[in-house]
Amino acid sequence: MPAPDLARTLFNAGLDDFEAAAARVAGDAIRTPLVPWSRGGERSIRLKCENLQPLGSFKIRSGASAVATLAAPGSIVTASAGNFAQGLTLAARRRGLPVTVHAPDSAAGVKLEAVRALGATVVTHPFDRWWQILETRESGDGTFVHPVAEPAVILGNGSIGLELARDWPELDTVVIPFGGGGLATGIALALRAFGRDVRIVACEVETAAPLAAAFAAGAPVAVQRQPSFVDGIGSGRVLDEMWPLLARLVDDVIVVSLAETRAAVRALALEGHLVAEGAGAAALAAALSPRCGGRHVAAVVSGGNIDPARLSEILGGA
Amino acid sequence: MPAPDLARTLFNAGLDDFEAAAARVAGDAIRTPLVPWSRGGERSIRLKCENLQPLGSFKIRSGASAVATLAAPGSIVTASAGNFAQGLTLAARRRGLPVTVHAPDSAAGVKLEAVRALGATVVTHPFDRWWQILETRESGDGTFVHPVAEPAVILGNGSIGLELARDWPELDTVVIPFGGGGLATGIALALRAFGRDVRIVACEVETAAPLAAAFAAGAPVAVQRQPSFVDGIGSGRVLDEMWPLLARLVDDVIVVSLAETRAAVRALALEGHLVAEGAGAAALAAALSPRCGGRHVAAVVSGGNIDPARLSEILGGA
Numbered sequence A, B: 001m002p003a004p005d006l007a008r009t010l011f012n013a014g015l016d017d018f019e020a021a022a023a024r025v026a027g028d029a030i031r032t033p034l035v036p037w038s039r040g041g042e043r044s045i046r047l048k049c050e051n052l053q054p055l056g057s058f059k060i061r062s063g064a065s066a067v068a069t070l071a072a073p074g075s076i077v078t079a080s081a082g083n084f085a086q087g088l089t090l091a092a093r094r095r096g097l098p099v100t101v102h103a104p105d106s107a108a109g110v111k112l113e114a115v116r117a118l119g120a121t122v123v124t125h126p127f128d129r130w131w132q133i134l135e136t137r138e139s140g141d142g143t144f145v146h147p148v149a150e151p152a153v154i155l156g157n158g159s160i161g162l163e164l165a166r167d168w169p170e171l172d173t174v175v176i177p178f179g180g181g182g183l184a185t186g187i188a189l190a191l192r193a194f195g196r197d198v199r200i201v202a203c204e205v206e207t208a209a210p211l212a213a214a215f216a217a218g219a220p221v222a223v224q225r226q227p228s229f230v231d232g233i234g235s236g237r238v239l240d241e242m243w244p245l246l247a248r249l250v251d252d253v254i255v256v257s258l259a260e261t262r263a264a265v266r267a268l269a270l271e272g273h274l275v276a277e278g279a280g281a282a283a284l285a286a287a288l289s290p291r292c293g294g295r296h297v298a299a300v301v302s303g304g305n306i307d308p309a310r311l312s313e314i315l316g317g318a
Helices: A006-011 A015-025 A059-068 A083-094 A109-117 A127-136 A151-167 A182-193 A210-217 A240-249 A258-270 A278-288 A308-316 B006-011 B015-025 B059-068 B083-094 B109-118 B127-136 B151-167 B182-193 B210-217 B243-249 B258-270 B278-288 B308-316
Strands: A034-037 A044-049 A076-079 A099-104 A121-125 A143-145 A173-177 A199-205 A252-256 A296-301 B034-037 B044-049 B076-079 B099-104 B121-125 B143-145 B173-177 B199-205 B252-256 B296-301
Touching: A006 A151, A006 A182, A006 A240, A015 A059, A015 A151, A015 A182, A034 A151, A044 A151, A044 A278, A059 A083, A059 A151, A076 A083, A076 A127, A083 A099, A083 A109, A099 A109, A099 A127, A109 A121, A121 A127, A151 A182, A173 A182, A173 A278, A182 A199, A182 A240, A199 A210, A199 A278, A210 A240, A210 A252, A252 A278, A258 A278, A258 A308, A258 B308, A278 A296, A308 B258, A308 B308, B006 B151, B006 B182, B006 B243, B015 B059, B015 B151, B015 B182, B034 B151, B044 B151, B044 B278, B059 B083, B059 B151, B076 B083, B076 B127, B083 B099, B083 B109, B099 B109, B099 B127, B109 B121, B121 B127, B151 B182, B173 B182, B173 B278, B182 B199, B182 B243, B199 B210, B199 B278, B210 B243, B210 B252, B252 B258, B252 B278, B258 B278, B258 B308, B278 B296
Parallel strands: A044 A296, A076 A099, A076 A143, A099 A121, A173 A199, A173 A296, A199 A252, B044 B296, B076 B099, B076 B143, B099 B121, B173 B199, B173 B296, B199 B252
Antiparallel strands: A034 A044, B034 B044
């Protein structure tokens, strides 16, 4: 059953709620560094290094926050194809709770293996059945935790916003990769709750840009998706539940090219000495774009889980 | 002219001196994160990420500290083949001071170009003449700053030790790449000044291990050097001036293999999402060694300036 009113719950969340979420994730996630990027020109750019988290992405924050808020701790269930399932499973394992992950049978085998290795039971389904579980939250086998449209997940992601607010008083713009919207809305709401007026720029890659399409149409619409190495963002459509939040919280959407994203992966590795996956590098690519605006810009490098062969190839190219 | 008594000066340095040095470098260097490494087994390992510094190595601390302590700011001179010259030049440029870098004509062209691009005048010499400048500190053209055996350089490197002491109360062992000894002695002295009793483990790579040889012989001796991709450490001999410090401050030396170092470069990139050069990765390789000992071990990832083709090749290998 969908959360009755996700947007209302979250717009009513105060600083206390975000502080509580930050406290919940503190034992599992690290407080990530905000590292200056030296080549922003007039624009001062800093990288929020979520790629340095355990498991290599911000999803440990989402998972830990969700597990810690369960009213009746017991068997946990989610529908996810990878990163969120890993974060949730690691956080649950530390608390001795079993996790069942429902995944589409099209999910990458290596990601499902990683979830199994962390201790989850993985059940695969034809894509349509899997999507039905994700939409209805009904799988019949435990407490369902949605990977995106879930108050505790979004509050947990908000811990990034609190860290940004405290670490950089001059921050005026934050660039956030858009996958399902849980990261962008969490950061945006936390900054608001903290009393900071910061422009929220979502970024997408040209191969799949459902948020830009939703803003153009005034509502979520289906878009074409081309598979690419940027596998952490880029769904076929904005979730209906997330749209009221996104429509109010996101100030701008920048769509970067695959070439810009590859160049950002390369620059992050060779100049920043950070390994970023496509989604994370896209945030830097967008922050460097003339379209971005802002003087003090944080780019959220959301994760670092890039295929080694792909990274090798990007570094090998001159 | 060599500093009259480097060891005496530094053993007399108190916490105030290290705090002053940390304040001197604060405008140029960042306070680097200490990131947990998830695969240390029983041993808790954390990475001190100096590869995330501006210019990609701890040398910005050395350079900034040295420039800020000049009694009569004016023309600055050093003898260096690369990283230190960059750190010194960047720090000097920010203070409007000209820098002349004396380098051996065998130095990598790309490193000298980088120093020139930062604004230094570069003068190259036959190796023997260059070594003479390094030993005598006489070049006739300004205030000489030694890249290693220089109180302000070592005090500046000590800022890493203060950060470690504050960030990890349980720290019992720190593993530090050994190049000339300025990094290891700075960290060791700062930890002592802070009142912390921490084991100091220096690490070297099998292709050039002058410190292990000096400890075996009881004094600096010349060793064979094989060139390798680990170019940030591995001289042919411990500097005489540094030996009294090293002999008292270093508790153990671990020599790692090139294969272990390559594996650490790969693991840092793919599991830690950090790009490290050979010297920096060697510290993790040593921290993972059964020989290391310790329960709470910091590995100083000293820098990230690795050749892109080499990194690509290491990532490409399975």
